[in-house]
Amino acid sequence: MFYGYILTDGVSLNFVFSRLPRPTHYDLYAPDFSRHSIQGHFRIAGLDPGRRDIVTTAGGVGDGIYPTRQVSTAEYRSISGVTKRQQHLENLKNTTMITELDGNIVPFSTFESNLPTLKTTSPEVLQESIRVRLSTLNQSLDFYDIRQSRNRIKAFQGQQRAIATTTNIALNGGKKFRHDRPASKRNQKLRKNRKAKRRRLRQQRQQAIKDKYDLVVEQLVVVNRQIKLMDDALLNLARLNSLISVESVDLGILHANSSQAQRTWTETLRQQLTDQKIELQASYLAEVGGSKMKQWKKNRHGSNDTTATALPLVAFGAGMISTNHNHIHGYPVGSTNLIRNHMLQRQRRALCIVGHTNEYLTSQICSLCESRMPNAVIDGQQVYALKSCPTCHRTINRDKNASSNMYKIMATSVDGLGRPLSLSRTM
Numbered sequence: 001m002f003y004g005y006i007l008t009d010g011v012s013l014n015f016v017f018s019r020l021p022r023p024t025h026y027d028l029y030a031p032d033f034s035r036h037s038i039q040g041h042f043r044i045a046g047l048d049p050g051r052r053d054i055v056t057t058a059g060g061v062g063d064g065i066y067p068t069r070q071v072s073t074a075e076y077r078s079i080s081g082v083t084k085r086q087q088h089l090e091n092l093k094n095t096t097m098i099t100e101l102d103g104n105i106v107p108f109s110t111f112e113s114n115l116p117t118l119k120t121t122s123p124e125v126l127q128e129s130i131r132v133r134l135s136t137l138n139q140s141l142d143f144y145d146i147r148q149s150r151n152r153i154k155a156f157q158g159q160q161r162a163i164a165t166t167t168n169i170a171l172n173g174g175k176k177f178r179h180d181r182p183a184s185k186r187n188q189k190l191r192k193n194r195k196a197k198r199r200r201l202r203q204q205r206q207q208a209i210k211d212k213y214d215l216v217v218e219q220l221v222v223v224n225r226q227i228k229l230m231d232d233a234l235l236n237l238a239r240l241n242s243l244i245s246v247e248s249v250d251l252g253i254l255h256a257n258s259s260q261a262q263r264t265w266t267e268t269l270r271q272q273l274t275d276q277k278i279e280l281q282a283s284y285l286a287e288v289g290g291s292k293m294k295q296w297k298k299n300r301h302g303s304n305d306t307t308a309t310a311l312p313l314v315a316f317g318a319g320m321i322s323t324n325h326n327h328i329h330g331y332p333v334g335s336t337n338l339i340r341n342h343m344l345q346r347q348r349r350a351l352c353i354v355g356h357t358n359e360y361l362t363s364q365i366c367s368l369c370e371s372r373m374p375n376a377v378i379d380g381q382q383v384y385a386l387k388s389c390p391t392c393h394r395t396i397n398r399d400k401n402a403s404s405n406m407y408k409i410m411a412t413s414v415d416g417l418g419r420p421l422s423l424s425r426t427m
Helices: 073-080 082-095 108-113 123-135 137-143 146-172 185-241 246-289 295-301 335-348 398-414
Strands: 002-008 013-017 042-049 053-058 068-072 097-099 105-107 311-317 353-357 375-378 381-389 394-397
Touching: 042 146, 042 335, 042 398, 053 073, 053 146, 053 335, 053 398, 068 073, 068 146, 068 398, 073 082, 073 146, 082 105, 082 108, 082 146, 097 108, 097 137, 105 108, 108 137, 123 137, 146 311, 146 335, 185 246, 311 335, 311 398, 335 353, 353 398, 381 398, 394 398
Parallel strands: 042 311, 311 353
Antiparallel strands: 002 013, 042 053, 053 068, 097 105, 375 381, 381 394
């Protein structure tokens, strides 16, 4: 929006524009929801963000069958492809030879490591570093040419793919790995043949269901025609009985009872054919869009309970919102913030709801018996990622227990019971 100012210094002319303020963004928390607002429209899922595992979700509490999903740091990097790109870049640096200023021919990795650092507080050292880098600018530009620009674009695409894929896994159980990216031509050929075979068998099953369906529809048409003829015959017989003698009326009643029994049998046959038609329709839809996952995996995967009318209500742990950028050796920085921002974008598109949850004691309190759990001990050493419950006598993953507790917090808040006392600071 034009601010109304035009500034000039006699040489240049500047038009001053003002940027419109961004709309105020409000974060939702567990107490902001109620049962009447989400019942029948949303399904709750607890999500625990972390460093070793980017996200861990749970759709229930206890040892029952409910979807639990997890994306580790290694899987996140594999989805984005950053590991392979880094390996390729290191190999390219080690095999590309560069001539230094003194005439020595060295690999580009050695040439780059010999450059003076820019992280200094000394003005003299900083000036010398800039002078050396400007004098070797041609060698650096020869290596970081248009090929590296393409690699940077692929890296950006990989980051977007990793964020979206991780969000899909957390929300609806999407696939972790892209199996359509073959490792070799032989694997590509085998995978292509397997896909063709599965497609051929699926088409055969669909055609068999279609043939049965057409046969049932034809039988239904015949049965409906017979029922219509019987109804017309009974109606004509009733009209005729009102015009004839008593003896003929008794004979007509016997004939009508016989016709009514035959119509009842035909009606039963029509109901059976209708049920068979509905069953064939469901079988065909399952073949067209059904999952190839085994049933015992599908129950825990959670893909079978995602409906068009049940959007995810994510109880997102708020413990890393302001601390995610602290560096920890071996783990990426800022990944959970990227996932959270992507979920908030989907929330603005009415694809999910993000309800933040306080993570206080969620990983230390057992989700079943609500007792405090110490770290598990294996071979005399404590394991930070595992918790051992002295009451339930079970060992559970720390992040999985935290996500189940977040599910419990959101569920109790929705029911109007507030946060459980075992997870409150008043205990």
